[in-house]
Amino acid sequence: MSAGPTDTMIPPTPRELMVISAARALVDAQVCFVGIGAPSTAANLARASHAPQLVLVYESGCIGAKPTRLPLSIGDGELSKTSDTVVSVAEIFTYWLQSGRIDVGFLGAAQIDRFANLNTTVVGPYNRPTVRLPGAGGAPEIAAGCRSVIVTLPQNQRSFVRRLDFRTTVGFGDGPGDRRRLGYRGAGPQMVVTDLGVLRPDPESNELVMTDLHPDVTTEQVRAATGWDLRIAERMERTRPPSAEELGVLRRLEH
Amino acid sequence: MEAVGVIRADPPELVASELGTAPVVRRRLAAGQEIIRQGRRDLTLVRLTPDLIYDQMIGMGCARRLIFSWGGNPGVGSLHRLRDAVENDWPGPLDLEEHSHAGLTLRYVAGASGLPFGVLRGYRGTGLEKVTASVRPIFCPFTGEQLAAVSALRPDVTVIHAQQADRAGNVQLWGISGVQKEAVLAAHRSLVTVEEIVDRLIPRPGSVVLPSWSITLLARAPKGAHPSYAEGYSDRDNNAYQAWDAVSRDRATFLAWMTEHVLGRAG
Numbered sequence: 413m414s415a416g417p418t419d420t421m422i423p424p425t426p427r428e429l430m431v432i433s434a435a436r437a438l439v440d441a442q443v444c445f446v447g448i449g450a451p452s453t454a455a456n457l458a459r460a461s462h463a464p465q466l467v468l469v470y471e472s473g474c475i476g477a478k479p480t481r482l483p484l485s486i487g488d489g490e491l492s493k494t495s496d497t498v499v500s501v502a503e504i505f506t507y508w509l510q511s512g513r514i515d516v517g518f519l520g521a522a523q524i525d526r527f528a529n530l531n532t533t534v535v536g537p538y539n540r541p542t543v544r545l546p547g548a549g550g551a552p553e554i555a556a557g558c559r560s561v562i563v564t565l566p567q568n569q570r571s572f573v574r575r576l577d578f579r580t581t582v583g584f585g586d587g588p589g590d591r592r593r594l595g596y597r598g599a600g601p602q603m604v605v606t607d608l609g610v611l612r613p614d615p616e617s618n619e620l621v622m623t624d625l626h627p628d629v630t631t632e633q634v635r636a637a638t639g640w641d642l643r644i645a646e647r648m649e650r651t652r653p654p655s656a657e658e659l660g661v662l663r664r665l666e667h
Numbered sequence: 668m669e670a671v672g673v674i675r676a677d678p679p680e681l682v683a684s685e686l687g688t689a690p691v692v693r694r695r696l697a698a699g700q701e702i703i704r705q706g707r708r709d710l711t712l713v714r715l716t717p718d719l720i721y722d723q724m725i726g727m728g729c730a731r732r733l734i735f736s737w738g739g740n741p742g743v744g745s746l747h748r749l750r751d752a753v754e755n756d757w758p759g760p761l762d763l764e765e766h767s768h769a770g771l772t773l774r775y776v777a778g779a780s781g782l783p784f785g786v787l788r789g790y791r792g793t794g795l796e797k798v799t800a801s802v803r804p805i806f807c808p809f810t811g812e813q814l815a816a817v818s819a820l821r822p823d824v825t826v827i828h829a830q831q832a833d834r835a836g837n838v839q840l841w842g843i844s845g846v847q848k849e850a851v852l853a854a855h856r857s858l859v860t861v862e863e864i865v866d867r868l869i870p871r872p873g874s875v876v877l878p879s880w881s882i883t884l885l886a887r888a889p890k891g892a893h894p895s896y897a898e899g900y901s902d903r904d905n906n907a908y909q910a911w912d913a914v915s916r917d918r919a920t921f922l923a924w925m926t927e928h929v930l931g932r933a934g
Contacts, residue, residue: 448741471768472843484905485741487716489898492843498873501715501846502776505769510788533765538798544753546739546746548767553789582792594791595812 420656420663426607427566428662429626431457432654434518434564434605435662441465442515445554448486450564451518453665454605456482460661469514471550473499482665505550509557512597517558519551519581521565523573526619526640527590528563528583528601530555531576538578551581560602567606572638584618608634609651614643624649698826698860698891700929703727713822715771715846716741719894719911722748723929725761726921732762734820736771743908747915757918765799770817772846774801777819778853790815825854828892829877830899831868832861836879839868842898844875851877860888862900 424432427450434454438444440463446455448470456479459466468477472486476496483491492498499508508514521530522545532551536542555561561583565571583601584590591600600618604611610624622634623645635642654662699720702710711732712721718740724730726748738749752761766774773785786805790796791813796804805816827847829840838859840847851857859882868876879885890900894907914924 472845474843484903484908487741487843487845487895489842489896489903492898498843500844500848500875501768502772502849505772506787510769533794538794541754544738544745544750546737547735547765548793548795549737550768552767552793552795553769553787556789578794580793580795585792590792595788595814596791597788 420659424654424659426626428659429651429654430564430566430605430607431662432658433610433624433626433651434562435461435658437562437603437605438463438466438516438518441467443467443469443513445469445471445509445514445517445550445558447471447517447519447549447551447554448483449520451520451562453482453662454564455518456665457658457662460665461658469504469508471501471504471554473501473504475499475504475508505553509550509553512557512559514554514558515560517554517561517598519554519561519563521551521563521571521581523571523576524563524565524583524604524620525573525576527585527587528561528604528613528618528620529576529579529585530563530581530583531578533578533580535577541577548580555581555583555600556596556598558598560599562603562605563601564605567608567634567637569637569639572640572642574640584613588616588618590618608637610649619643621645622648624651626651627653698828698858698888699724700932702729703925703929704932713771713820715768717746717749719746719908722746722911722915723925725749725752726758726915726918727925728758730761731759732764734764734766734771736766736768740908740912742905743912745912747912748921751918764801765795766802766817767795770795770802770815771820772849774817774820775846775849775853777817778821779849780819782819784816784818786814786816788814820853822850822854823856825850825857826860827851827857828860828862828888828897830862830897832859832864832885832887833868834864834866836882836885837868838877838879838882838885839871839874840877841871841874844873848875848877851882856883858882858884858886860886860891862889862891862897863887 431454435457438458446452469475470486474491474495477491478494479490523531534541608629609626611620612623621643707729709731712730713734715736717735717738751757777785790802796802801818803816829838832838894904896903
């Protein structure tokens with residue numbers, strides 16, 4: 413038999429490891445506000461594997477979406493046709509998100525800092541950017557309003573930066589007490605899942621700490637991929653390698 | 668496209684084209700391309716998720732200002748004409764006024780409600796509250812909580828695409844309705860293009876109905892949302908979004924494409 417794109421004998425790519433680890437973080441029957449891209453892929457993988465009762469909410473107003481293929485945009489008809497209900501955008505951000513009804517917000521980003529603040533706006537100065545990125549979308553209020561937040565993005569010197577070029581979305585702001593001071597009710601980012609491992613905020617300082625490494629990844633590697641002096645957990649967990657089922661479901665979703 | 672004559676006769680300064688939903692649904696590509704053919708300049712364009720038609724209008728120099736909350740090619744990557752305008756002033760400078768989806772949506776809600784501003788729990792601690800003048804802090808008169816106020820948005824004209832109208836001019840749209848109702852009701856005037864004109868609207872679950880007296884103009888424009896979709900009529904043309912990446916990346920390729928596909932075609 414020839415090796416097709418869904419052949420689970422082919423080892424996982426770093427991106428697939430990231431998506432599978434992110435999917436594992438979602439608990440069945442949670443209500444999850446999903447950003448498009450890697451977060452949507454991971455949330456759909458979770459629903460198709462260990463969390464069949466996961467409730468997917470998209471900012472286009474789709475509540476309880478059950479897509480059978482990955483949506484390319486949040487306005488995809490596959491989302492509206494499979495949802496429990498479709499509400500207006502005004503309603504999704506007010507009655508459903510701002511009111512605190514969503515368990516977990518699932519976001520990507522171009523840049524992240526040590527307090528899990530996110531940039532999706534510009535690389536370089538705001539008024540004359542080197543790269544103009546798409547912008548905020550729903551992220552600022554998703555991070556503000558969900559009970560907790562999971563962030564997923566690749567880990568390297570360009571994305572894990574000492575100082576964001578622009579703070580689009582508040583994680584922990586400048587540190588302890590900032591979320592409360594700013595009036596944000598949710599707990600903020602509780603996990604950052606990358607292609608190298610997982611980071612979690614220190615409960616006291618709110619600073620991200622590397623707590624898990626994916627298979628074969630070293631602490632030297634994650635330090636070198638981080639633009640600040642990265643804290644490493646005293647007891648590092650090792651990511652369980654993806655199962656054939658996880659890889660198979662992910663590859664079927666993506667092809 | 669009979670309705671475009673009205674745009675020509677009575678030029679809008681502020682065009683909100685929530686041709687889509689929040690994000691992405693019913694792109695008013697047909698009306699947007701007529702704006703390009705008419706050589707309009709200095710427009711302020713508004714939309715939560717500007718996409719291909721906005722990239723075309725920006726690349727052809729129709730826009731001076733863009734009010735938006737997410738400007739990318741969904742599932743593909745960048746809007747290259749938008750980026751070229753912001754990063755290199757080509758074909759001219761483009762002022763940006765950017766919000767989050769929630770903030771820009773509440774600007775429409777305030778406009779539609781006849782209120783001076785909308786209010787939300789957001790923006791605080793972000794860079795957006797520093798760069799966007801239409802966001803200001805406000806304090807709850809009951810609890811003292813600090814919140815964000817966003818000024819009402821009242822476009823001169825809103826253009827949307829819907830599925831059906833009846834012969835009396837009542838409009839029905841369904842599927843993902845986004846902010847289309849709010850964008851129409853916030854505007855001073857509105858143009859609605861529809862897939863089909865039917866004898867009688869049959870109510871659908873979750874649909875939005877705009878009575879004829881709440882809109883200004885109606886035009887029939889089948890497939891007027893292409894390459895986006897109109898639920899029940901046409902699917903999203905994903906290949907067109909992919910293809911746009913290559914077309915729009917290079918200025919000369921873009922201009923040649925526009926000449927062939929837009930400027931040379933009658934509305």
